[in-house]
Amino acid sequence: xxxxxxxxxxxxxxxxxxxxxxxxxxxxxxxxxxxxxxxxxxxxxxxxxxxxxxxxxxxxxxxxxxxxxxxxxxxxxxxxxxxxxxxxxxxxxxxxxxxxxxxxxxxxxxxxxxxxxxxxxxxxxxxxxxxxxxxxxxxxxxxxxxxxxxxxxxxxxxxxxxxxxxxxxxxxxxxxxxxxxxxxxxxxxxxxxxxxxxxxxxxxxxxxxxxxxxxxxxxxxxxxxxxxxxxxxxxxxxxxxxxxxxxxxxxxxxxxxxxxxxxxxxxxxxxxxxxxxxxxxxxxxxxxxxxxxxxxxxxxxxxxxxxxxxxxxxx
Numbered sequence: 001x002x003x004x005x006x007x008x009x010x011x012x013x014x015x016x017x018x019x020x021x022x023x024x025x026x027x028x029x030x031x032x033x034x035x036x037x038x039x040x041x042x043x044x045x046x047x048x049x050x051x052x053x054x055x056x057x058x059x060x061x062x063x064x065x066x067x068x069x070x071x072x073x074x075x076x077x078x079x080x081x082x083x084x085x086x087x088x089x090x091x092x093x094x095x096x097x098x099x100x101x102x103x104x105x106x107x108x109x110x111x112x113x114x115x116x117x118x119x120x121x122x123x124x125x126x127x128x129x130x131x132x133x134x135x136x137x138x139x140x141x142x143x144x145x146x147x148x149x150x151x152x153x154x155x156x157x158x159x160x161x162x163x164x165x166x167x168x169x170x171x172x173x174x175x176x177x178x179x180x181x182x183x184x185x186x187x188x189x190x191x192x193x194x195x196x197x198x199x200x201x202x203x204x205x206x207x208x209x210x211x212x213x214x215x216x217x218x219x220x221x222x223x224x225x226x227x228x229x230x231x232x233x234x235x236x237x238x239x240x241x242x243x244x245x246x247x248x249x250x251x252x253x254x255x256x257x258x259x260x261x262x263x264x265x266x267x268x269x270x271x272x273x274x275x276x277x278x279x280x281x282x283x284x285x286x287x288x289x290x291x292x293x294x295x296x297x298x299x300x301x302x303x304x305x306x307x308x309x310x311x312x313x314x315x
Contacts, residue, residue, distance in 0.1 A: 025065055025068060025069040026069070028065045028142050028146075028157075028161075029062065029065045029066060029069070031138050031141075031142060032058060032061045032062050032065060032138070032142070032161075033062060034134070034138070035058050035061075035134060035135045035138050035139065035164070036055055036058045036059055036061075036062060038130075038131050038134045038135065039051055039052075039054055039055035039058055039131045039132070039134075039135055040052070040055045041131070042127045042128065042130060042131025042132070043055055043131065045124065045127045046123055046124040046125070046126070046127035046128050046131070047121045047122060047123050047124065048123045048124075048127070048128050048171070048175075048187055049109075049112055049113060049116050049121075049187050049188055049191045050128070050167075050170070050171045050174055050187050050188075050190035050191045050194065051127075051128055051131055051132060051171055052112075053109045053112075053113075053167070053190075053191045053194045053195065054132070054135060054164060054167045054168055054171060054194060056105045056108065056109060057102075057105060057160065057163060057164050057167060057194070057198055058135065058164055059105075060098065060101045060102055060105055060160060061139075061157070061160040061161060061164060063097070063098065063101060064094075064098045064157040064160045065157050067094035067095075067097060067098065068091070068094060068157045070090070070094065074087040074090035074091075085247055088247050088248035088251060089212075089213075089247070089248055091248055091249065092209050092212045092213060092248055092249070093209075093213075095155075095205055095208075095209045096205075096206065096209035096210070096213065098157070098160070098202075098205060099202045099203070099205035099206035099209060100202075100206065102160075102198050102199070102201070102202035102205075103199060103202045103203070103206070105198060106195045106196075106198050106199040106202065109191050109192075109194065109195040109198075110191075110192065110195050112188075112191070113188040113189075113191040113192050113195070114188075116185075116187065116188035116191070117185065117188050120184040120185045120187070120188070121184065121187070122184060123175075123178055123184050123187050125175035125176070125178045125179040126175075128171055128172070128174065128175035128178075129172060129175050131171075132168040132169075132171035132172045132175065133168070133172065135164060135165070135167075135168035135171075136165055136168035136169055136172065139161045139162070139164040139165035139168065140162075140165045142161045143158050143161030143162040143164075143165055144162075146158050146161075147162070155249075159201045159205070160201075163197055163198060163201055166197060167194040167197065170190050170193060170194065171190060174186045174187060174189075174190045211246075212245075212246045212248070212249075215243075215245040215246075216245070216246075217244050217245070218244065218245065218246045218252045218284070220284060221244055221252060221283060221284060221285065223242070223244065223303075223304075225283060226242070226244060226254070226280070226283060226285070227239055227242065227303055229276070229279040229280055229283060230256065230258065230276050230279070230280070232279065233272055233275045233276045233279065234272075234275075235260055235261065235264065235268070235272045236258045236259070236260060236272060236276065237258075237259045237260065237261075237295065238258065238259040239256050239257070239258050239259075239303060240256070240257050240259075240302060240303055240304075241255075241256055241257045241291075241304075242254070242255075242256040242303050242304055243255045243256065244285065247287065251286065251287065252284055252285045252286065252287070253285065253286075253287035253288070253289075254280060254285045254287070254288050254289070255288075255289040255290070255291075256289075256290055256291070257290075257291045257292075257293055258276070258290055258291070258292055258293070259292075259293050259294070259295055259297070260272060260292050260293070260294065261294070261295075262294030262295060262296065269292050272292075273290055273292070276288070276290060277290075
């Protein structure tokens with residue numbers, strides 16, 4: 001079996017190294033902790049469920065940032081005999097935990113909002129303005145600072161922050177309405193809107209992370225295009241046992257068997273593999289493992305692996 005990493009393949013796997021160093025994550029953690037304290041106190045003093053909902057979301061921000069930092073440190077660990085791909089998946093697991101936590105927070109907010117609809121509580125708008133204003137400013141500062149990251153784990157943390165910023169803005173608008181109309185039911189209404197905002201983002205994260213953990217085909221990679229890229233290399237007659245998956249966000253891998261002329265020299269085969277790798281790296285696949293076979297080698301005509309029994313066509 002021949003395995004190569006194309007020289008043009010860039011290391012996107014650990015985005016934290018270049019764009020989100022530990023210092024920034026630590027600052028984000030501390031500022032988010034301040035937001036949490038301010039919003040919990042503000043929500044308690046003002047009796048605002050919307051503010052407490054936002055504080056609940058902020059609590060998951062702290063978890064998200066803490067997990068992101070942990071994942072960053074884990075992904076720096078080298079591969080070992082026990083973990084041959086290294087610890088890149090730590091970030092995906094962290095993002096999955098974030099998503100599930102957000103869904104649970106959403107359920108709590110909706111349940112509490114239902115109770116508030118039955119019995120609206122008197123809300124003090126002044127504390128809503130102060131607390132939500134602090135949350136809005138800090139979350140915008142943190143979220144906009146890291147919004148261009150590709151790593152799904154950083155994106156999940158940024159999503160928390162920008163979602164919080166939007167929720168804080170909503171709380172401020174709600175406070176203005178309550179101040180002038182005394183329509184206290186606006187507070188649980190805002191809570192429901194915040195919950196839906198959280199749930200939408202959380203569901204996306206969970207779907208993406210489950211796809212990675214299930215070794216699904218990476219988003220943006222089309223199997224027919226991959227097959228065409230490989231078979232367009234002169235000398236490759238057929239491709240089968242094809243697998244394409246994501247090791248972690250931005251780091252896609254491929255393995256397959258290709259049928260070539262049995263009379264090819266090793267040198268010819270290496271050139272053919274380099275050509276295939278060059279085409280694949282431009283489709284976003286940088287970690288490529290290709291096994292060459294001659295036409296007499298028994299193989300299934302199907303492009304994808306049939307997985308019939310435990311025997312895997314590798315000889």
